[in-house]
Amino acid sequence: MATSSFYGQISANRRNSFLMAAVVVVLLGLLGFTIGYAIVGSPAGGVAALALAVGIGSISGIAAYFGGDKLVLTVSGAQPVDEAAAPQLMNVVREMAIAANIPMPKVYIIDDTAPNAFATGRGPAHASIAITTGLLEKLDREELQGVIGHELSHVRNLDIRFSLIVGVMVGAIAILADFFLRFTFWGGVSGRRSNREGGNGIQAVIMVVAIVLAILAPIISRFIQLAVSRQREYLADASSVELTRNPYGLERALAKISSDSEVLEVANRGTQHMYFTNPIKKFEARSSGLMSTHPPILDRINRLRELTGEPPLGSSEAAGLAGLE
Amino acid sequence: MNPAILIVIAIVVVLVIVLIALYNGLVQRRLRIDEAFAQIEVQLKRRHDLIPNLVNAVKGYMGFEQKVLTDVTNARAAAVAAGAQGPAQQAAAENVLTGTLRSLFAVVENYPELKANENVLALQEQLTTTENQISFSRQHYNGTVLDYNTNIATFPSVLIAGIFGFHKRDFFDAEPEAEATPTVDLSLS
Numbered sequence: 035m036a037t038s039s040f041y042g043q044i045s046a047n048r049r050n051s052f053l054m055a056a057v058v059v060v061l062l063g064l065l066g067f068t069i070g071y072a073i074v075g076s077p078a079g080g081v082a083a084l085a086l087a088v089g090i091g092s093i094s095g096i097a098a099y100f101g102g103d104k105l106v107l108t109v110s111g112a113q114p115v116d117e118a119a120a121p122q123l124m125n126v127v128r129e130m131a132i133a134a135n136i137p138m139p140k141v142y143i144i145d146d147t148a149p150n151a152f153a154t155g156r157g158p159a160h161a162s163i164a165i166t167t168g169l170l171e172k173l174d175r176e177e178l179q180g181v182i183g184h185e186l187s188h189v190r191n192l193d194i195r196f197s198l199i200v201g202v203m204v205g206a207i208a209i210l211a212d213f214f215l216r217f218t219f220w221g222g223v224s225g226r227r228s229n230r231e232g233g234n235g236i237q238a239v240i241m242v243v244a245i246v247l248a249i250l251a252p253i254i255s256r257f258i259q260l261a262v263s264r265q266r267e268y269l270a271d272a273s274s275v276e277l278t279r280n281p282y283g284l285e286r287a288l289a290k291i292s293s294d295s296e297v298l299e300v301a302n303r304g305t306q307h308m309y310f311t312n313p314i315k316k317f318e319a320r321s322s323g324l325m326s327t328h329p330p331i332l333d334r335i336n337r338l339r340e341l342t343g344e345p346p347l348g349s350s351e352a353a354g355l356a357g358l359e
Numbered sequence: 360m361n362p363a364i365l366i367v368i369a370i371v372v373v374l375v376i377v378l379i380a381l382y383n384g385l386v387q388r389r390l391r392i393d394e395a396f397a398q399i400e401v402q403l404k405r406r407h408d409l410i411p412n413l414v415n416a417v418k419g420y421m422g423f424e425q426k427v428l429t430d431v432t433n434a435r436a437a438a439v440a441a442g443a444q445g446p447a448q449q450a451a452a453e454n455v456l457t458g459t460l461r462s463l464f465a466v467v468e469n470y471p472e473l474k475a476n477e478n479v480l481a482l483q484e485q486l487t488t489t490e491n492q493i494s495f496s497r498q499h500y501n502g503t504v505l506d507y508n509t510n511i512a513t514f515p516s517v518l519i520a521g522i523f524g525f526h527k528r529d530f531f532d533a534e535p536e537a538e539a540t541p542t543v544d545l546s547l548s
Contacts, residue, residue, distance in 0.1 A: 121481070121484060122484055122488075125484065125485075125487075125488035125491075126488075128488070128492065129488060129491045129492055129495055130495075132398070132402075132492055132495045132496055132499065133495035133498060133499060135395075135499050135502075175487075277495075279498070
């Protein structure tokens with residue numbers, strides 16, 4: 035698999051994120067099935083439990099789908115801008131929208147010296163993109179283009195929708211597991227029923243499997259959700275290069291942002307996953323682990339360097355890249 | 360009814376559905392190419408409209424550089440005229456215009472008062488974004504051509520492409536002259 039072309043990186047990232055999402059679907063299916071079987075003694079119960087959990091999870095999903103973008107923009111203190119207020123920004127967004135063949139999104143500015151950006155909206159026709167004043171001041175036109183290309187790629191690749199679907203499934207797993215573990219601790223129905231029906235051997239085994247899954251599945255699916263988020267970030271980087279045909283702008287932008295120590299005031303745990311780089315500095319520093327929404331900035335820079343056949347950088351060299359205009 | 364006949368009917372129905380889907384896919388991709396081409400025209404016209412303002416803004420400052428300015432003005436007129444002559448002539452004329460604008464920007468670098476002038480800066484940003492929009496429109500056009508050409512060359516659409524008259528389309532190439540670095544004449548003339 036050639037990762038030295040952005041086409042190769044795009045296919046690899048897409049494929050990985052779909053495989054991971056498929057694992058979550060399988061986990062959800064297994065959990066629902068074993069729980070239903072363990073409680074009721076037949077697969078039909080499993081299907082019912084699954085449908086109920088997905089239904090409950092979907093309610094919050096639907097609310098997020100339709101209202102999520104306005105909520106996030108308000109929470110982040112984003113102000114709409116137009117041509118007169120920020121002509122160069124609007125021009126750069128328009129250029130990237132043409133390259134991506136999507137309608138022009140609504141553009142917002144967040145008044146904060148920390149350089150960052152995010153995109154939101156359920157699809158290209160309803161998209162919004164927000165940039166901090168810090169980003170506008172610190173990046174030049176080429177670097178800004180790379181960042182905007184990344185954000186519009188999130189819109190074009192339907193990442194907001196994708197993460198919502200994964201989020202609904204992870205939520206359904208959590209609901210199912212929680213309900214089931216409470217049920218077995220307080221109810222204890224299954225032991226008595228299986229004695230009466232005589233099929234106790236299989237049901238007991240399934241019961242044990244269900245309990246193990248109910249404990250592990252929420253944790254595993256949460257880890258997978260974070261891994262999916264990281265894959266989609268790599269995908270947005272590669273897609274940005276597909277739009278600009280220029281990895282250097284995005285590379286320098288990443289290097290500049292990584293060496294910037296400002297803290298984005300309006301960001302918190304709830305919104306951190308949406309930003310261009312993780313705005314919570316201590317999460318960014320620990321991001322080589324499995325628990326982070328974004329890949330480490332250095333890894334993102336080095337994947338871009340693969341595209342131009344340049345050797346990967348060490349952490350001390352990245353700051354030097356930022357100094358290059 | 361004989362089960363064998365039912366099976367044959369089912370297979371035929373499925374094949375027809377697949378055929379329709381493939382045909383529609385090819386038509387859709389071909390139409391996207393036409394749309395992308397029209398979008399390039401929109402950007403080119405925008406550039407034609409911006410240029411007279413730019414030339415007026417810099418004229419007063421650039422006493423010695425009249426040749427560069429007249430080159431731009433003439434190239435613009437030629438590009439507007441070429442619009443009626445066909446895509447190949449139009450592309451050639453637009454590439455010549457791009458070359459003259461590049462020369463103009465290079466020369467402006469030598470005039471500090473011009474570089475600092477707000478009107479000139481705003482117009483330069485306008486022209487920069489217009490140039491970018493033109494090249495991204497062309498890039499998107501090439502993307503639609505690539506998608507279409509790939510589709511008609513690969514299985515299963517390749518089976519029906521020739522029969523229904525879907526043929527390869529050409530990419531948008533920059534003219535060979537456009538690859539040469541434009542020479543900037545700084546002599547006092």
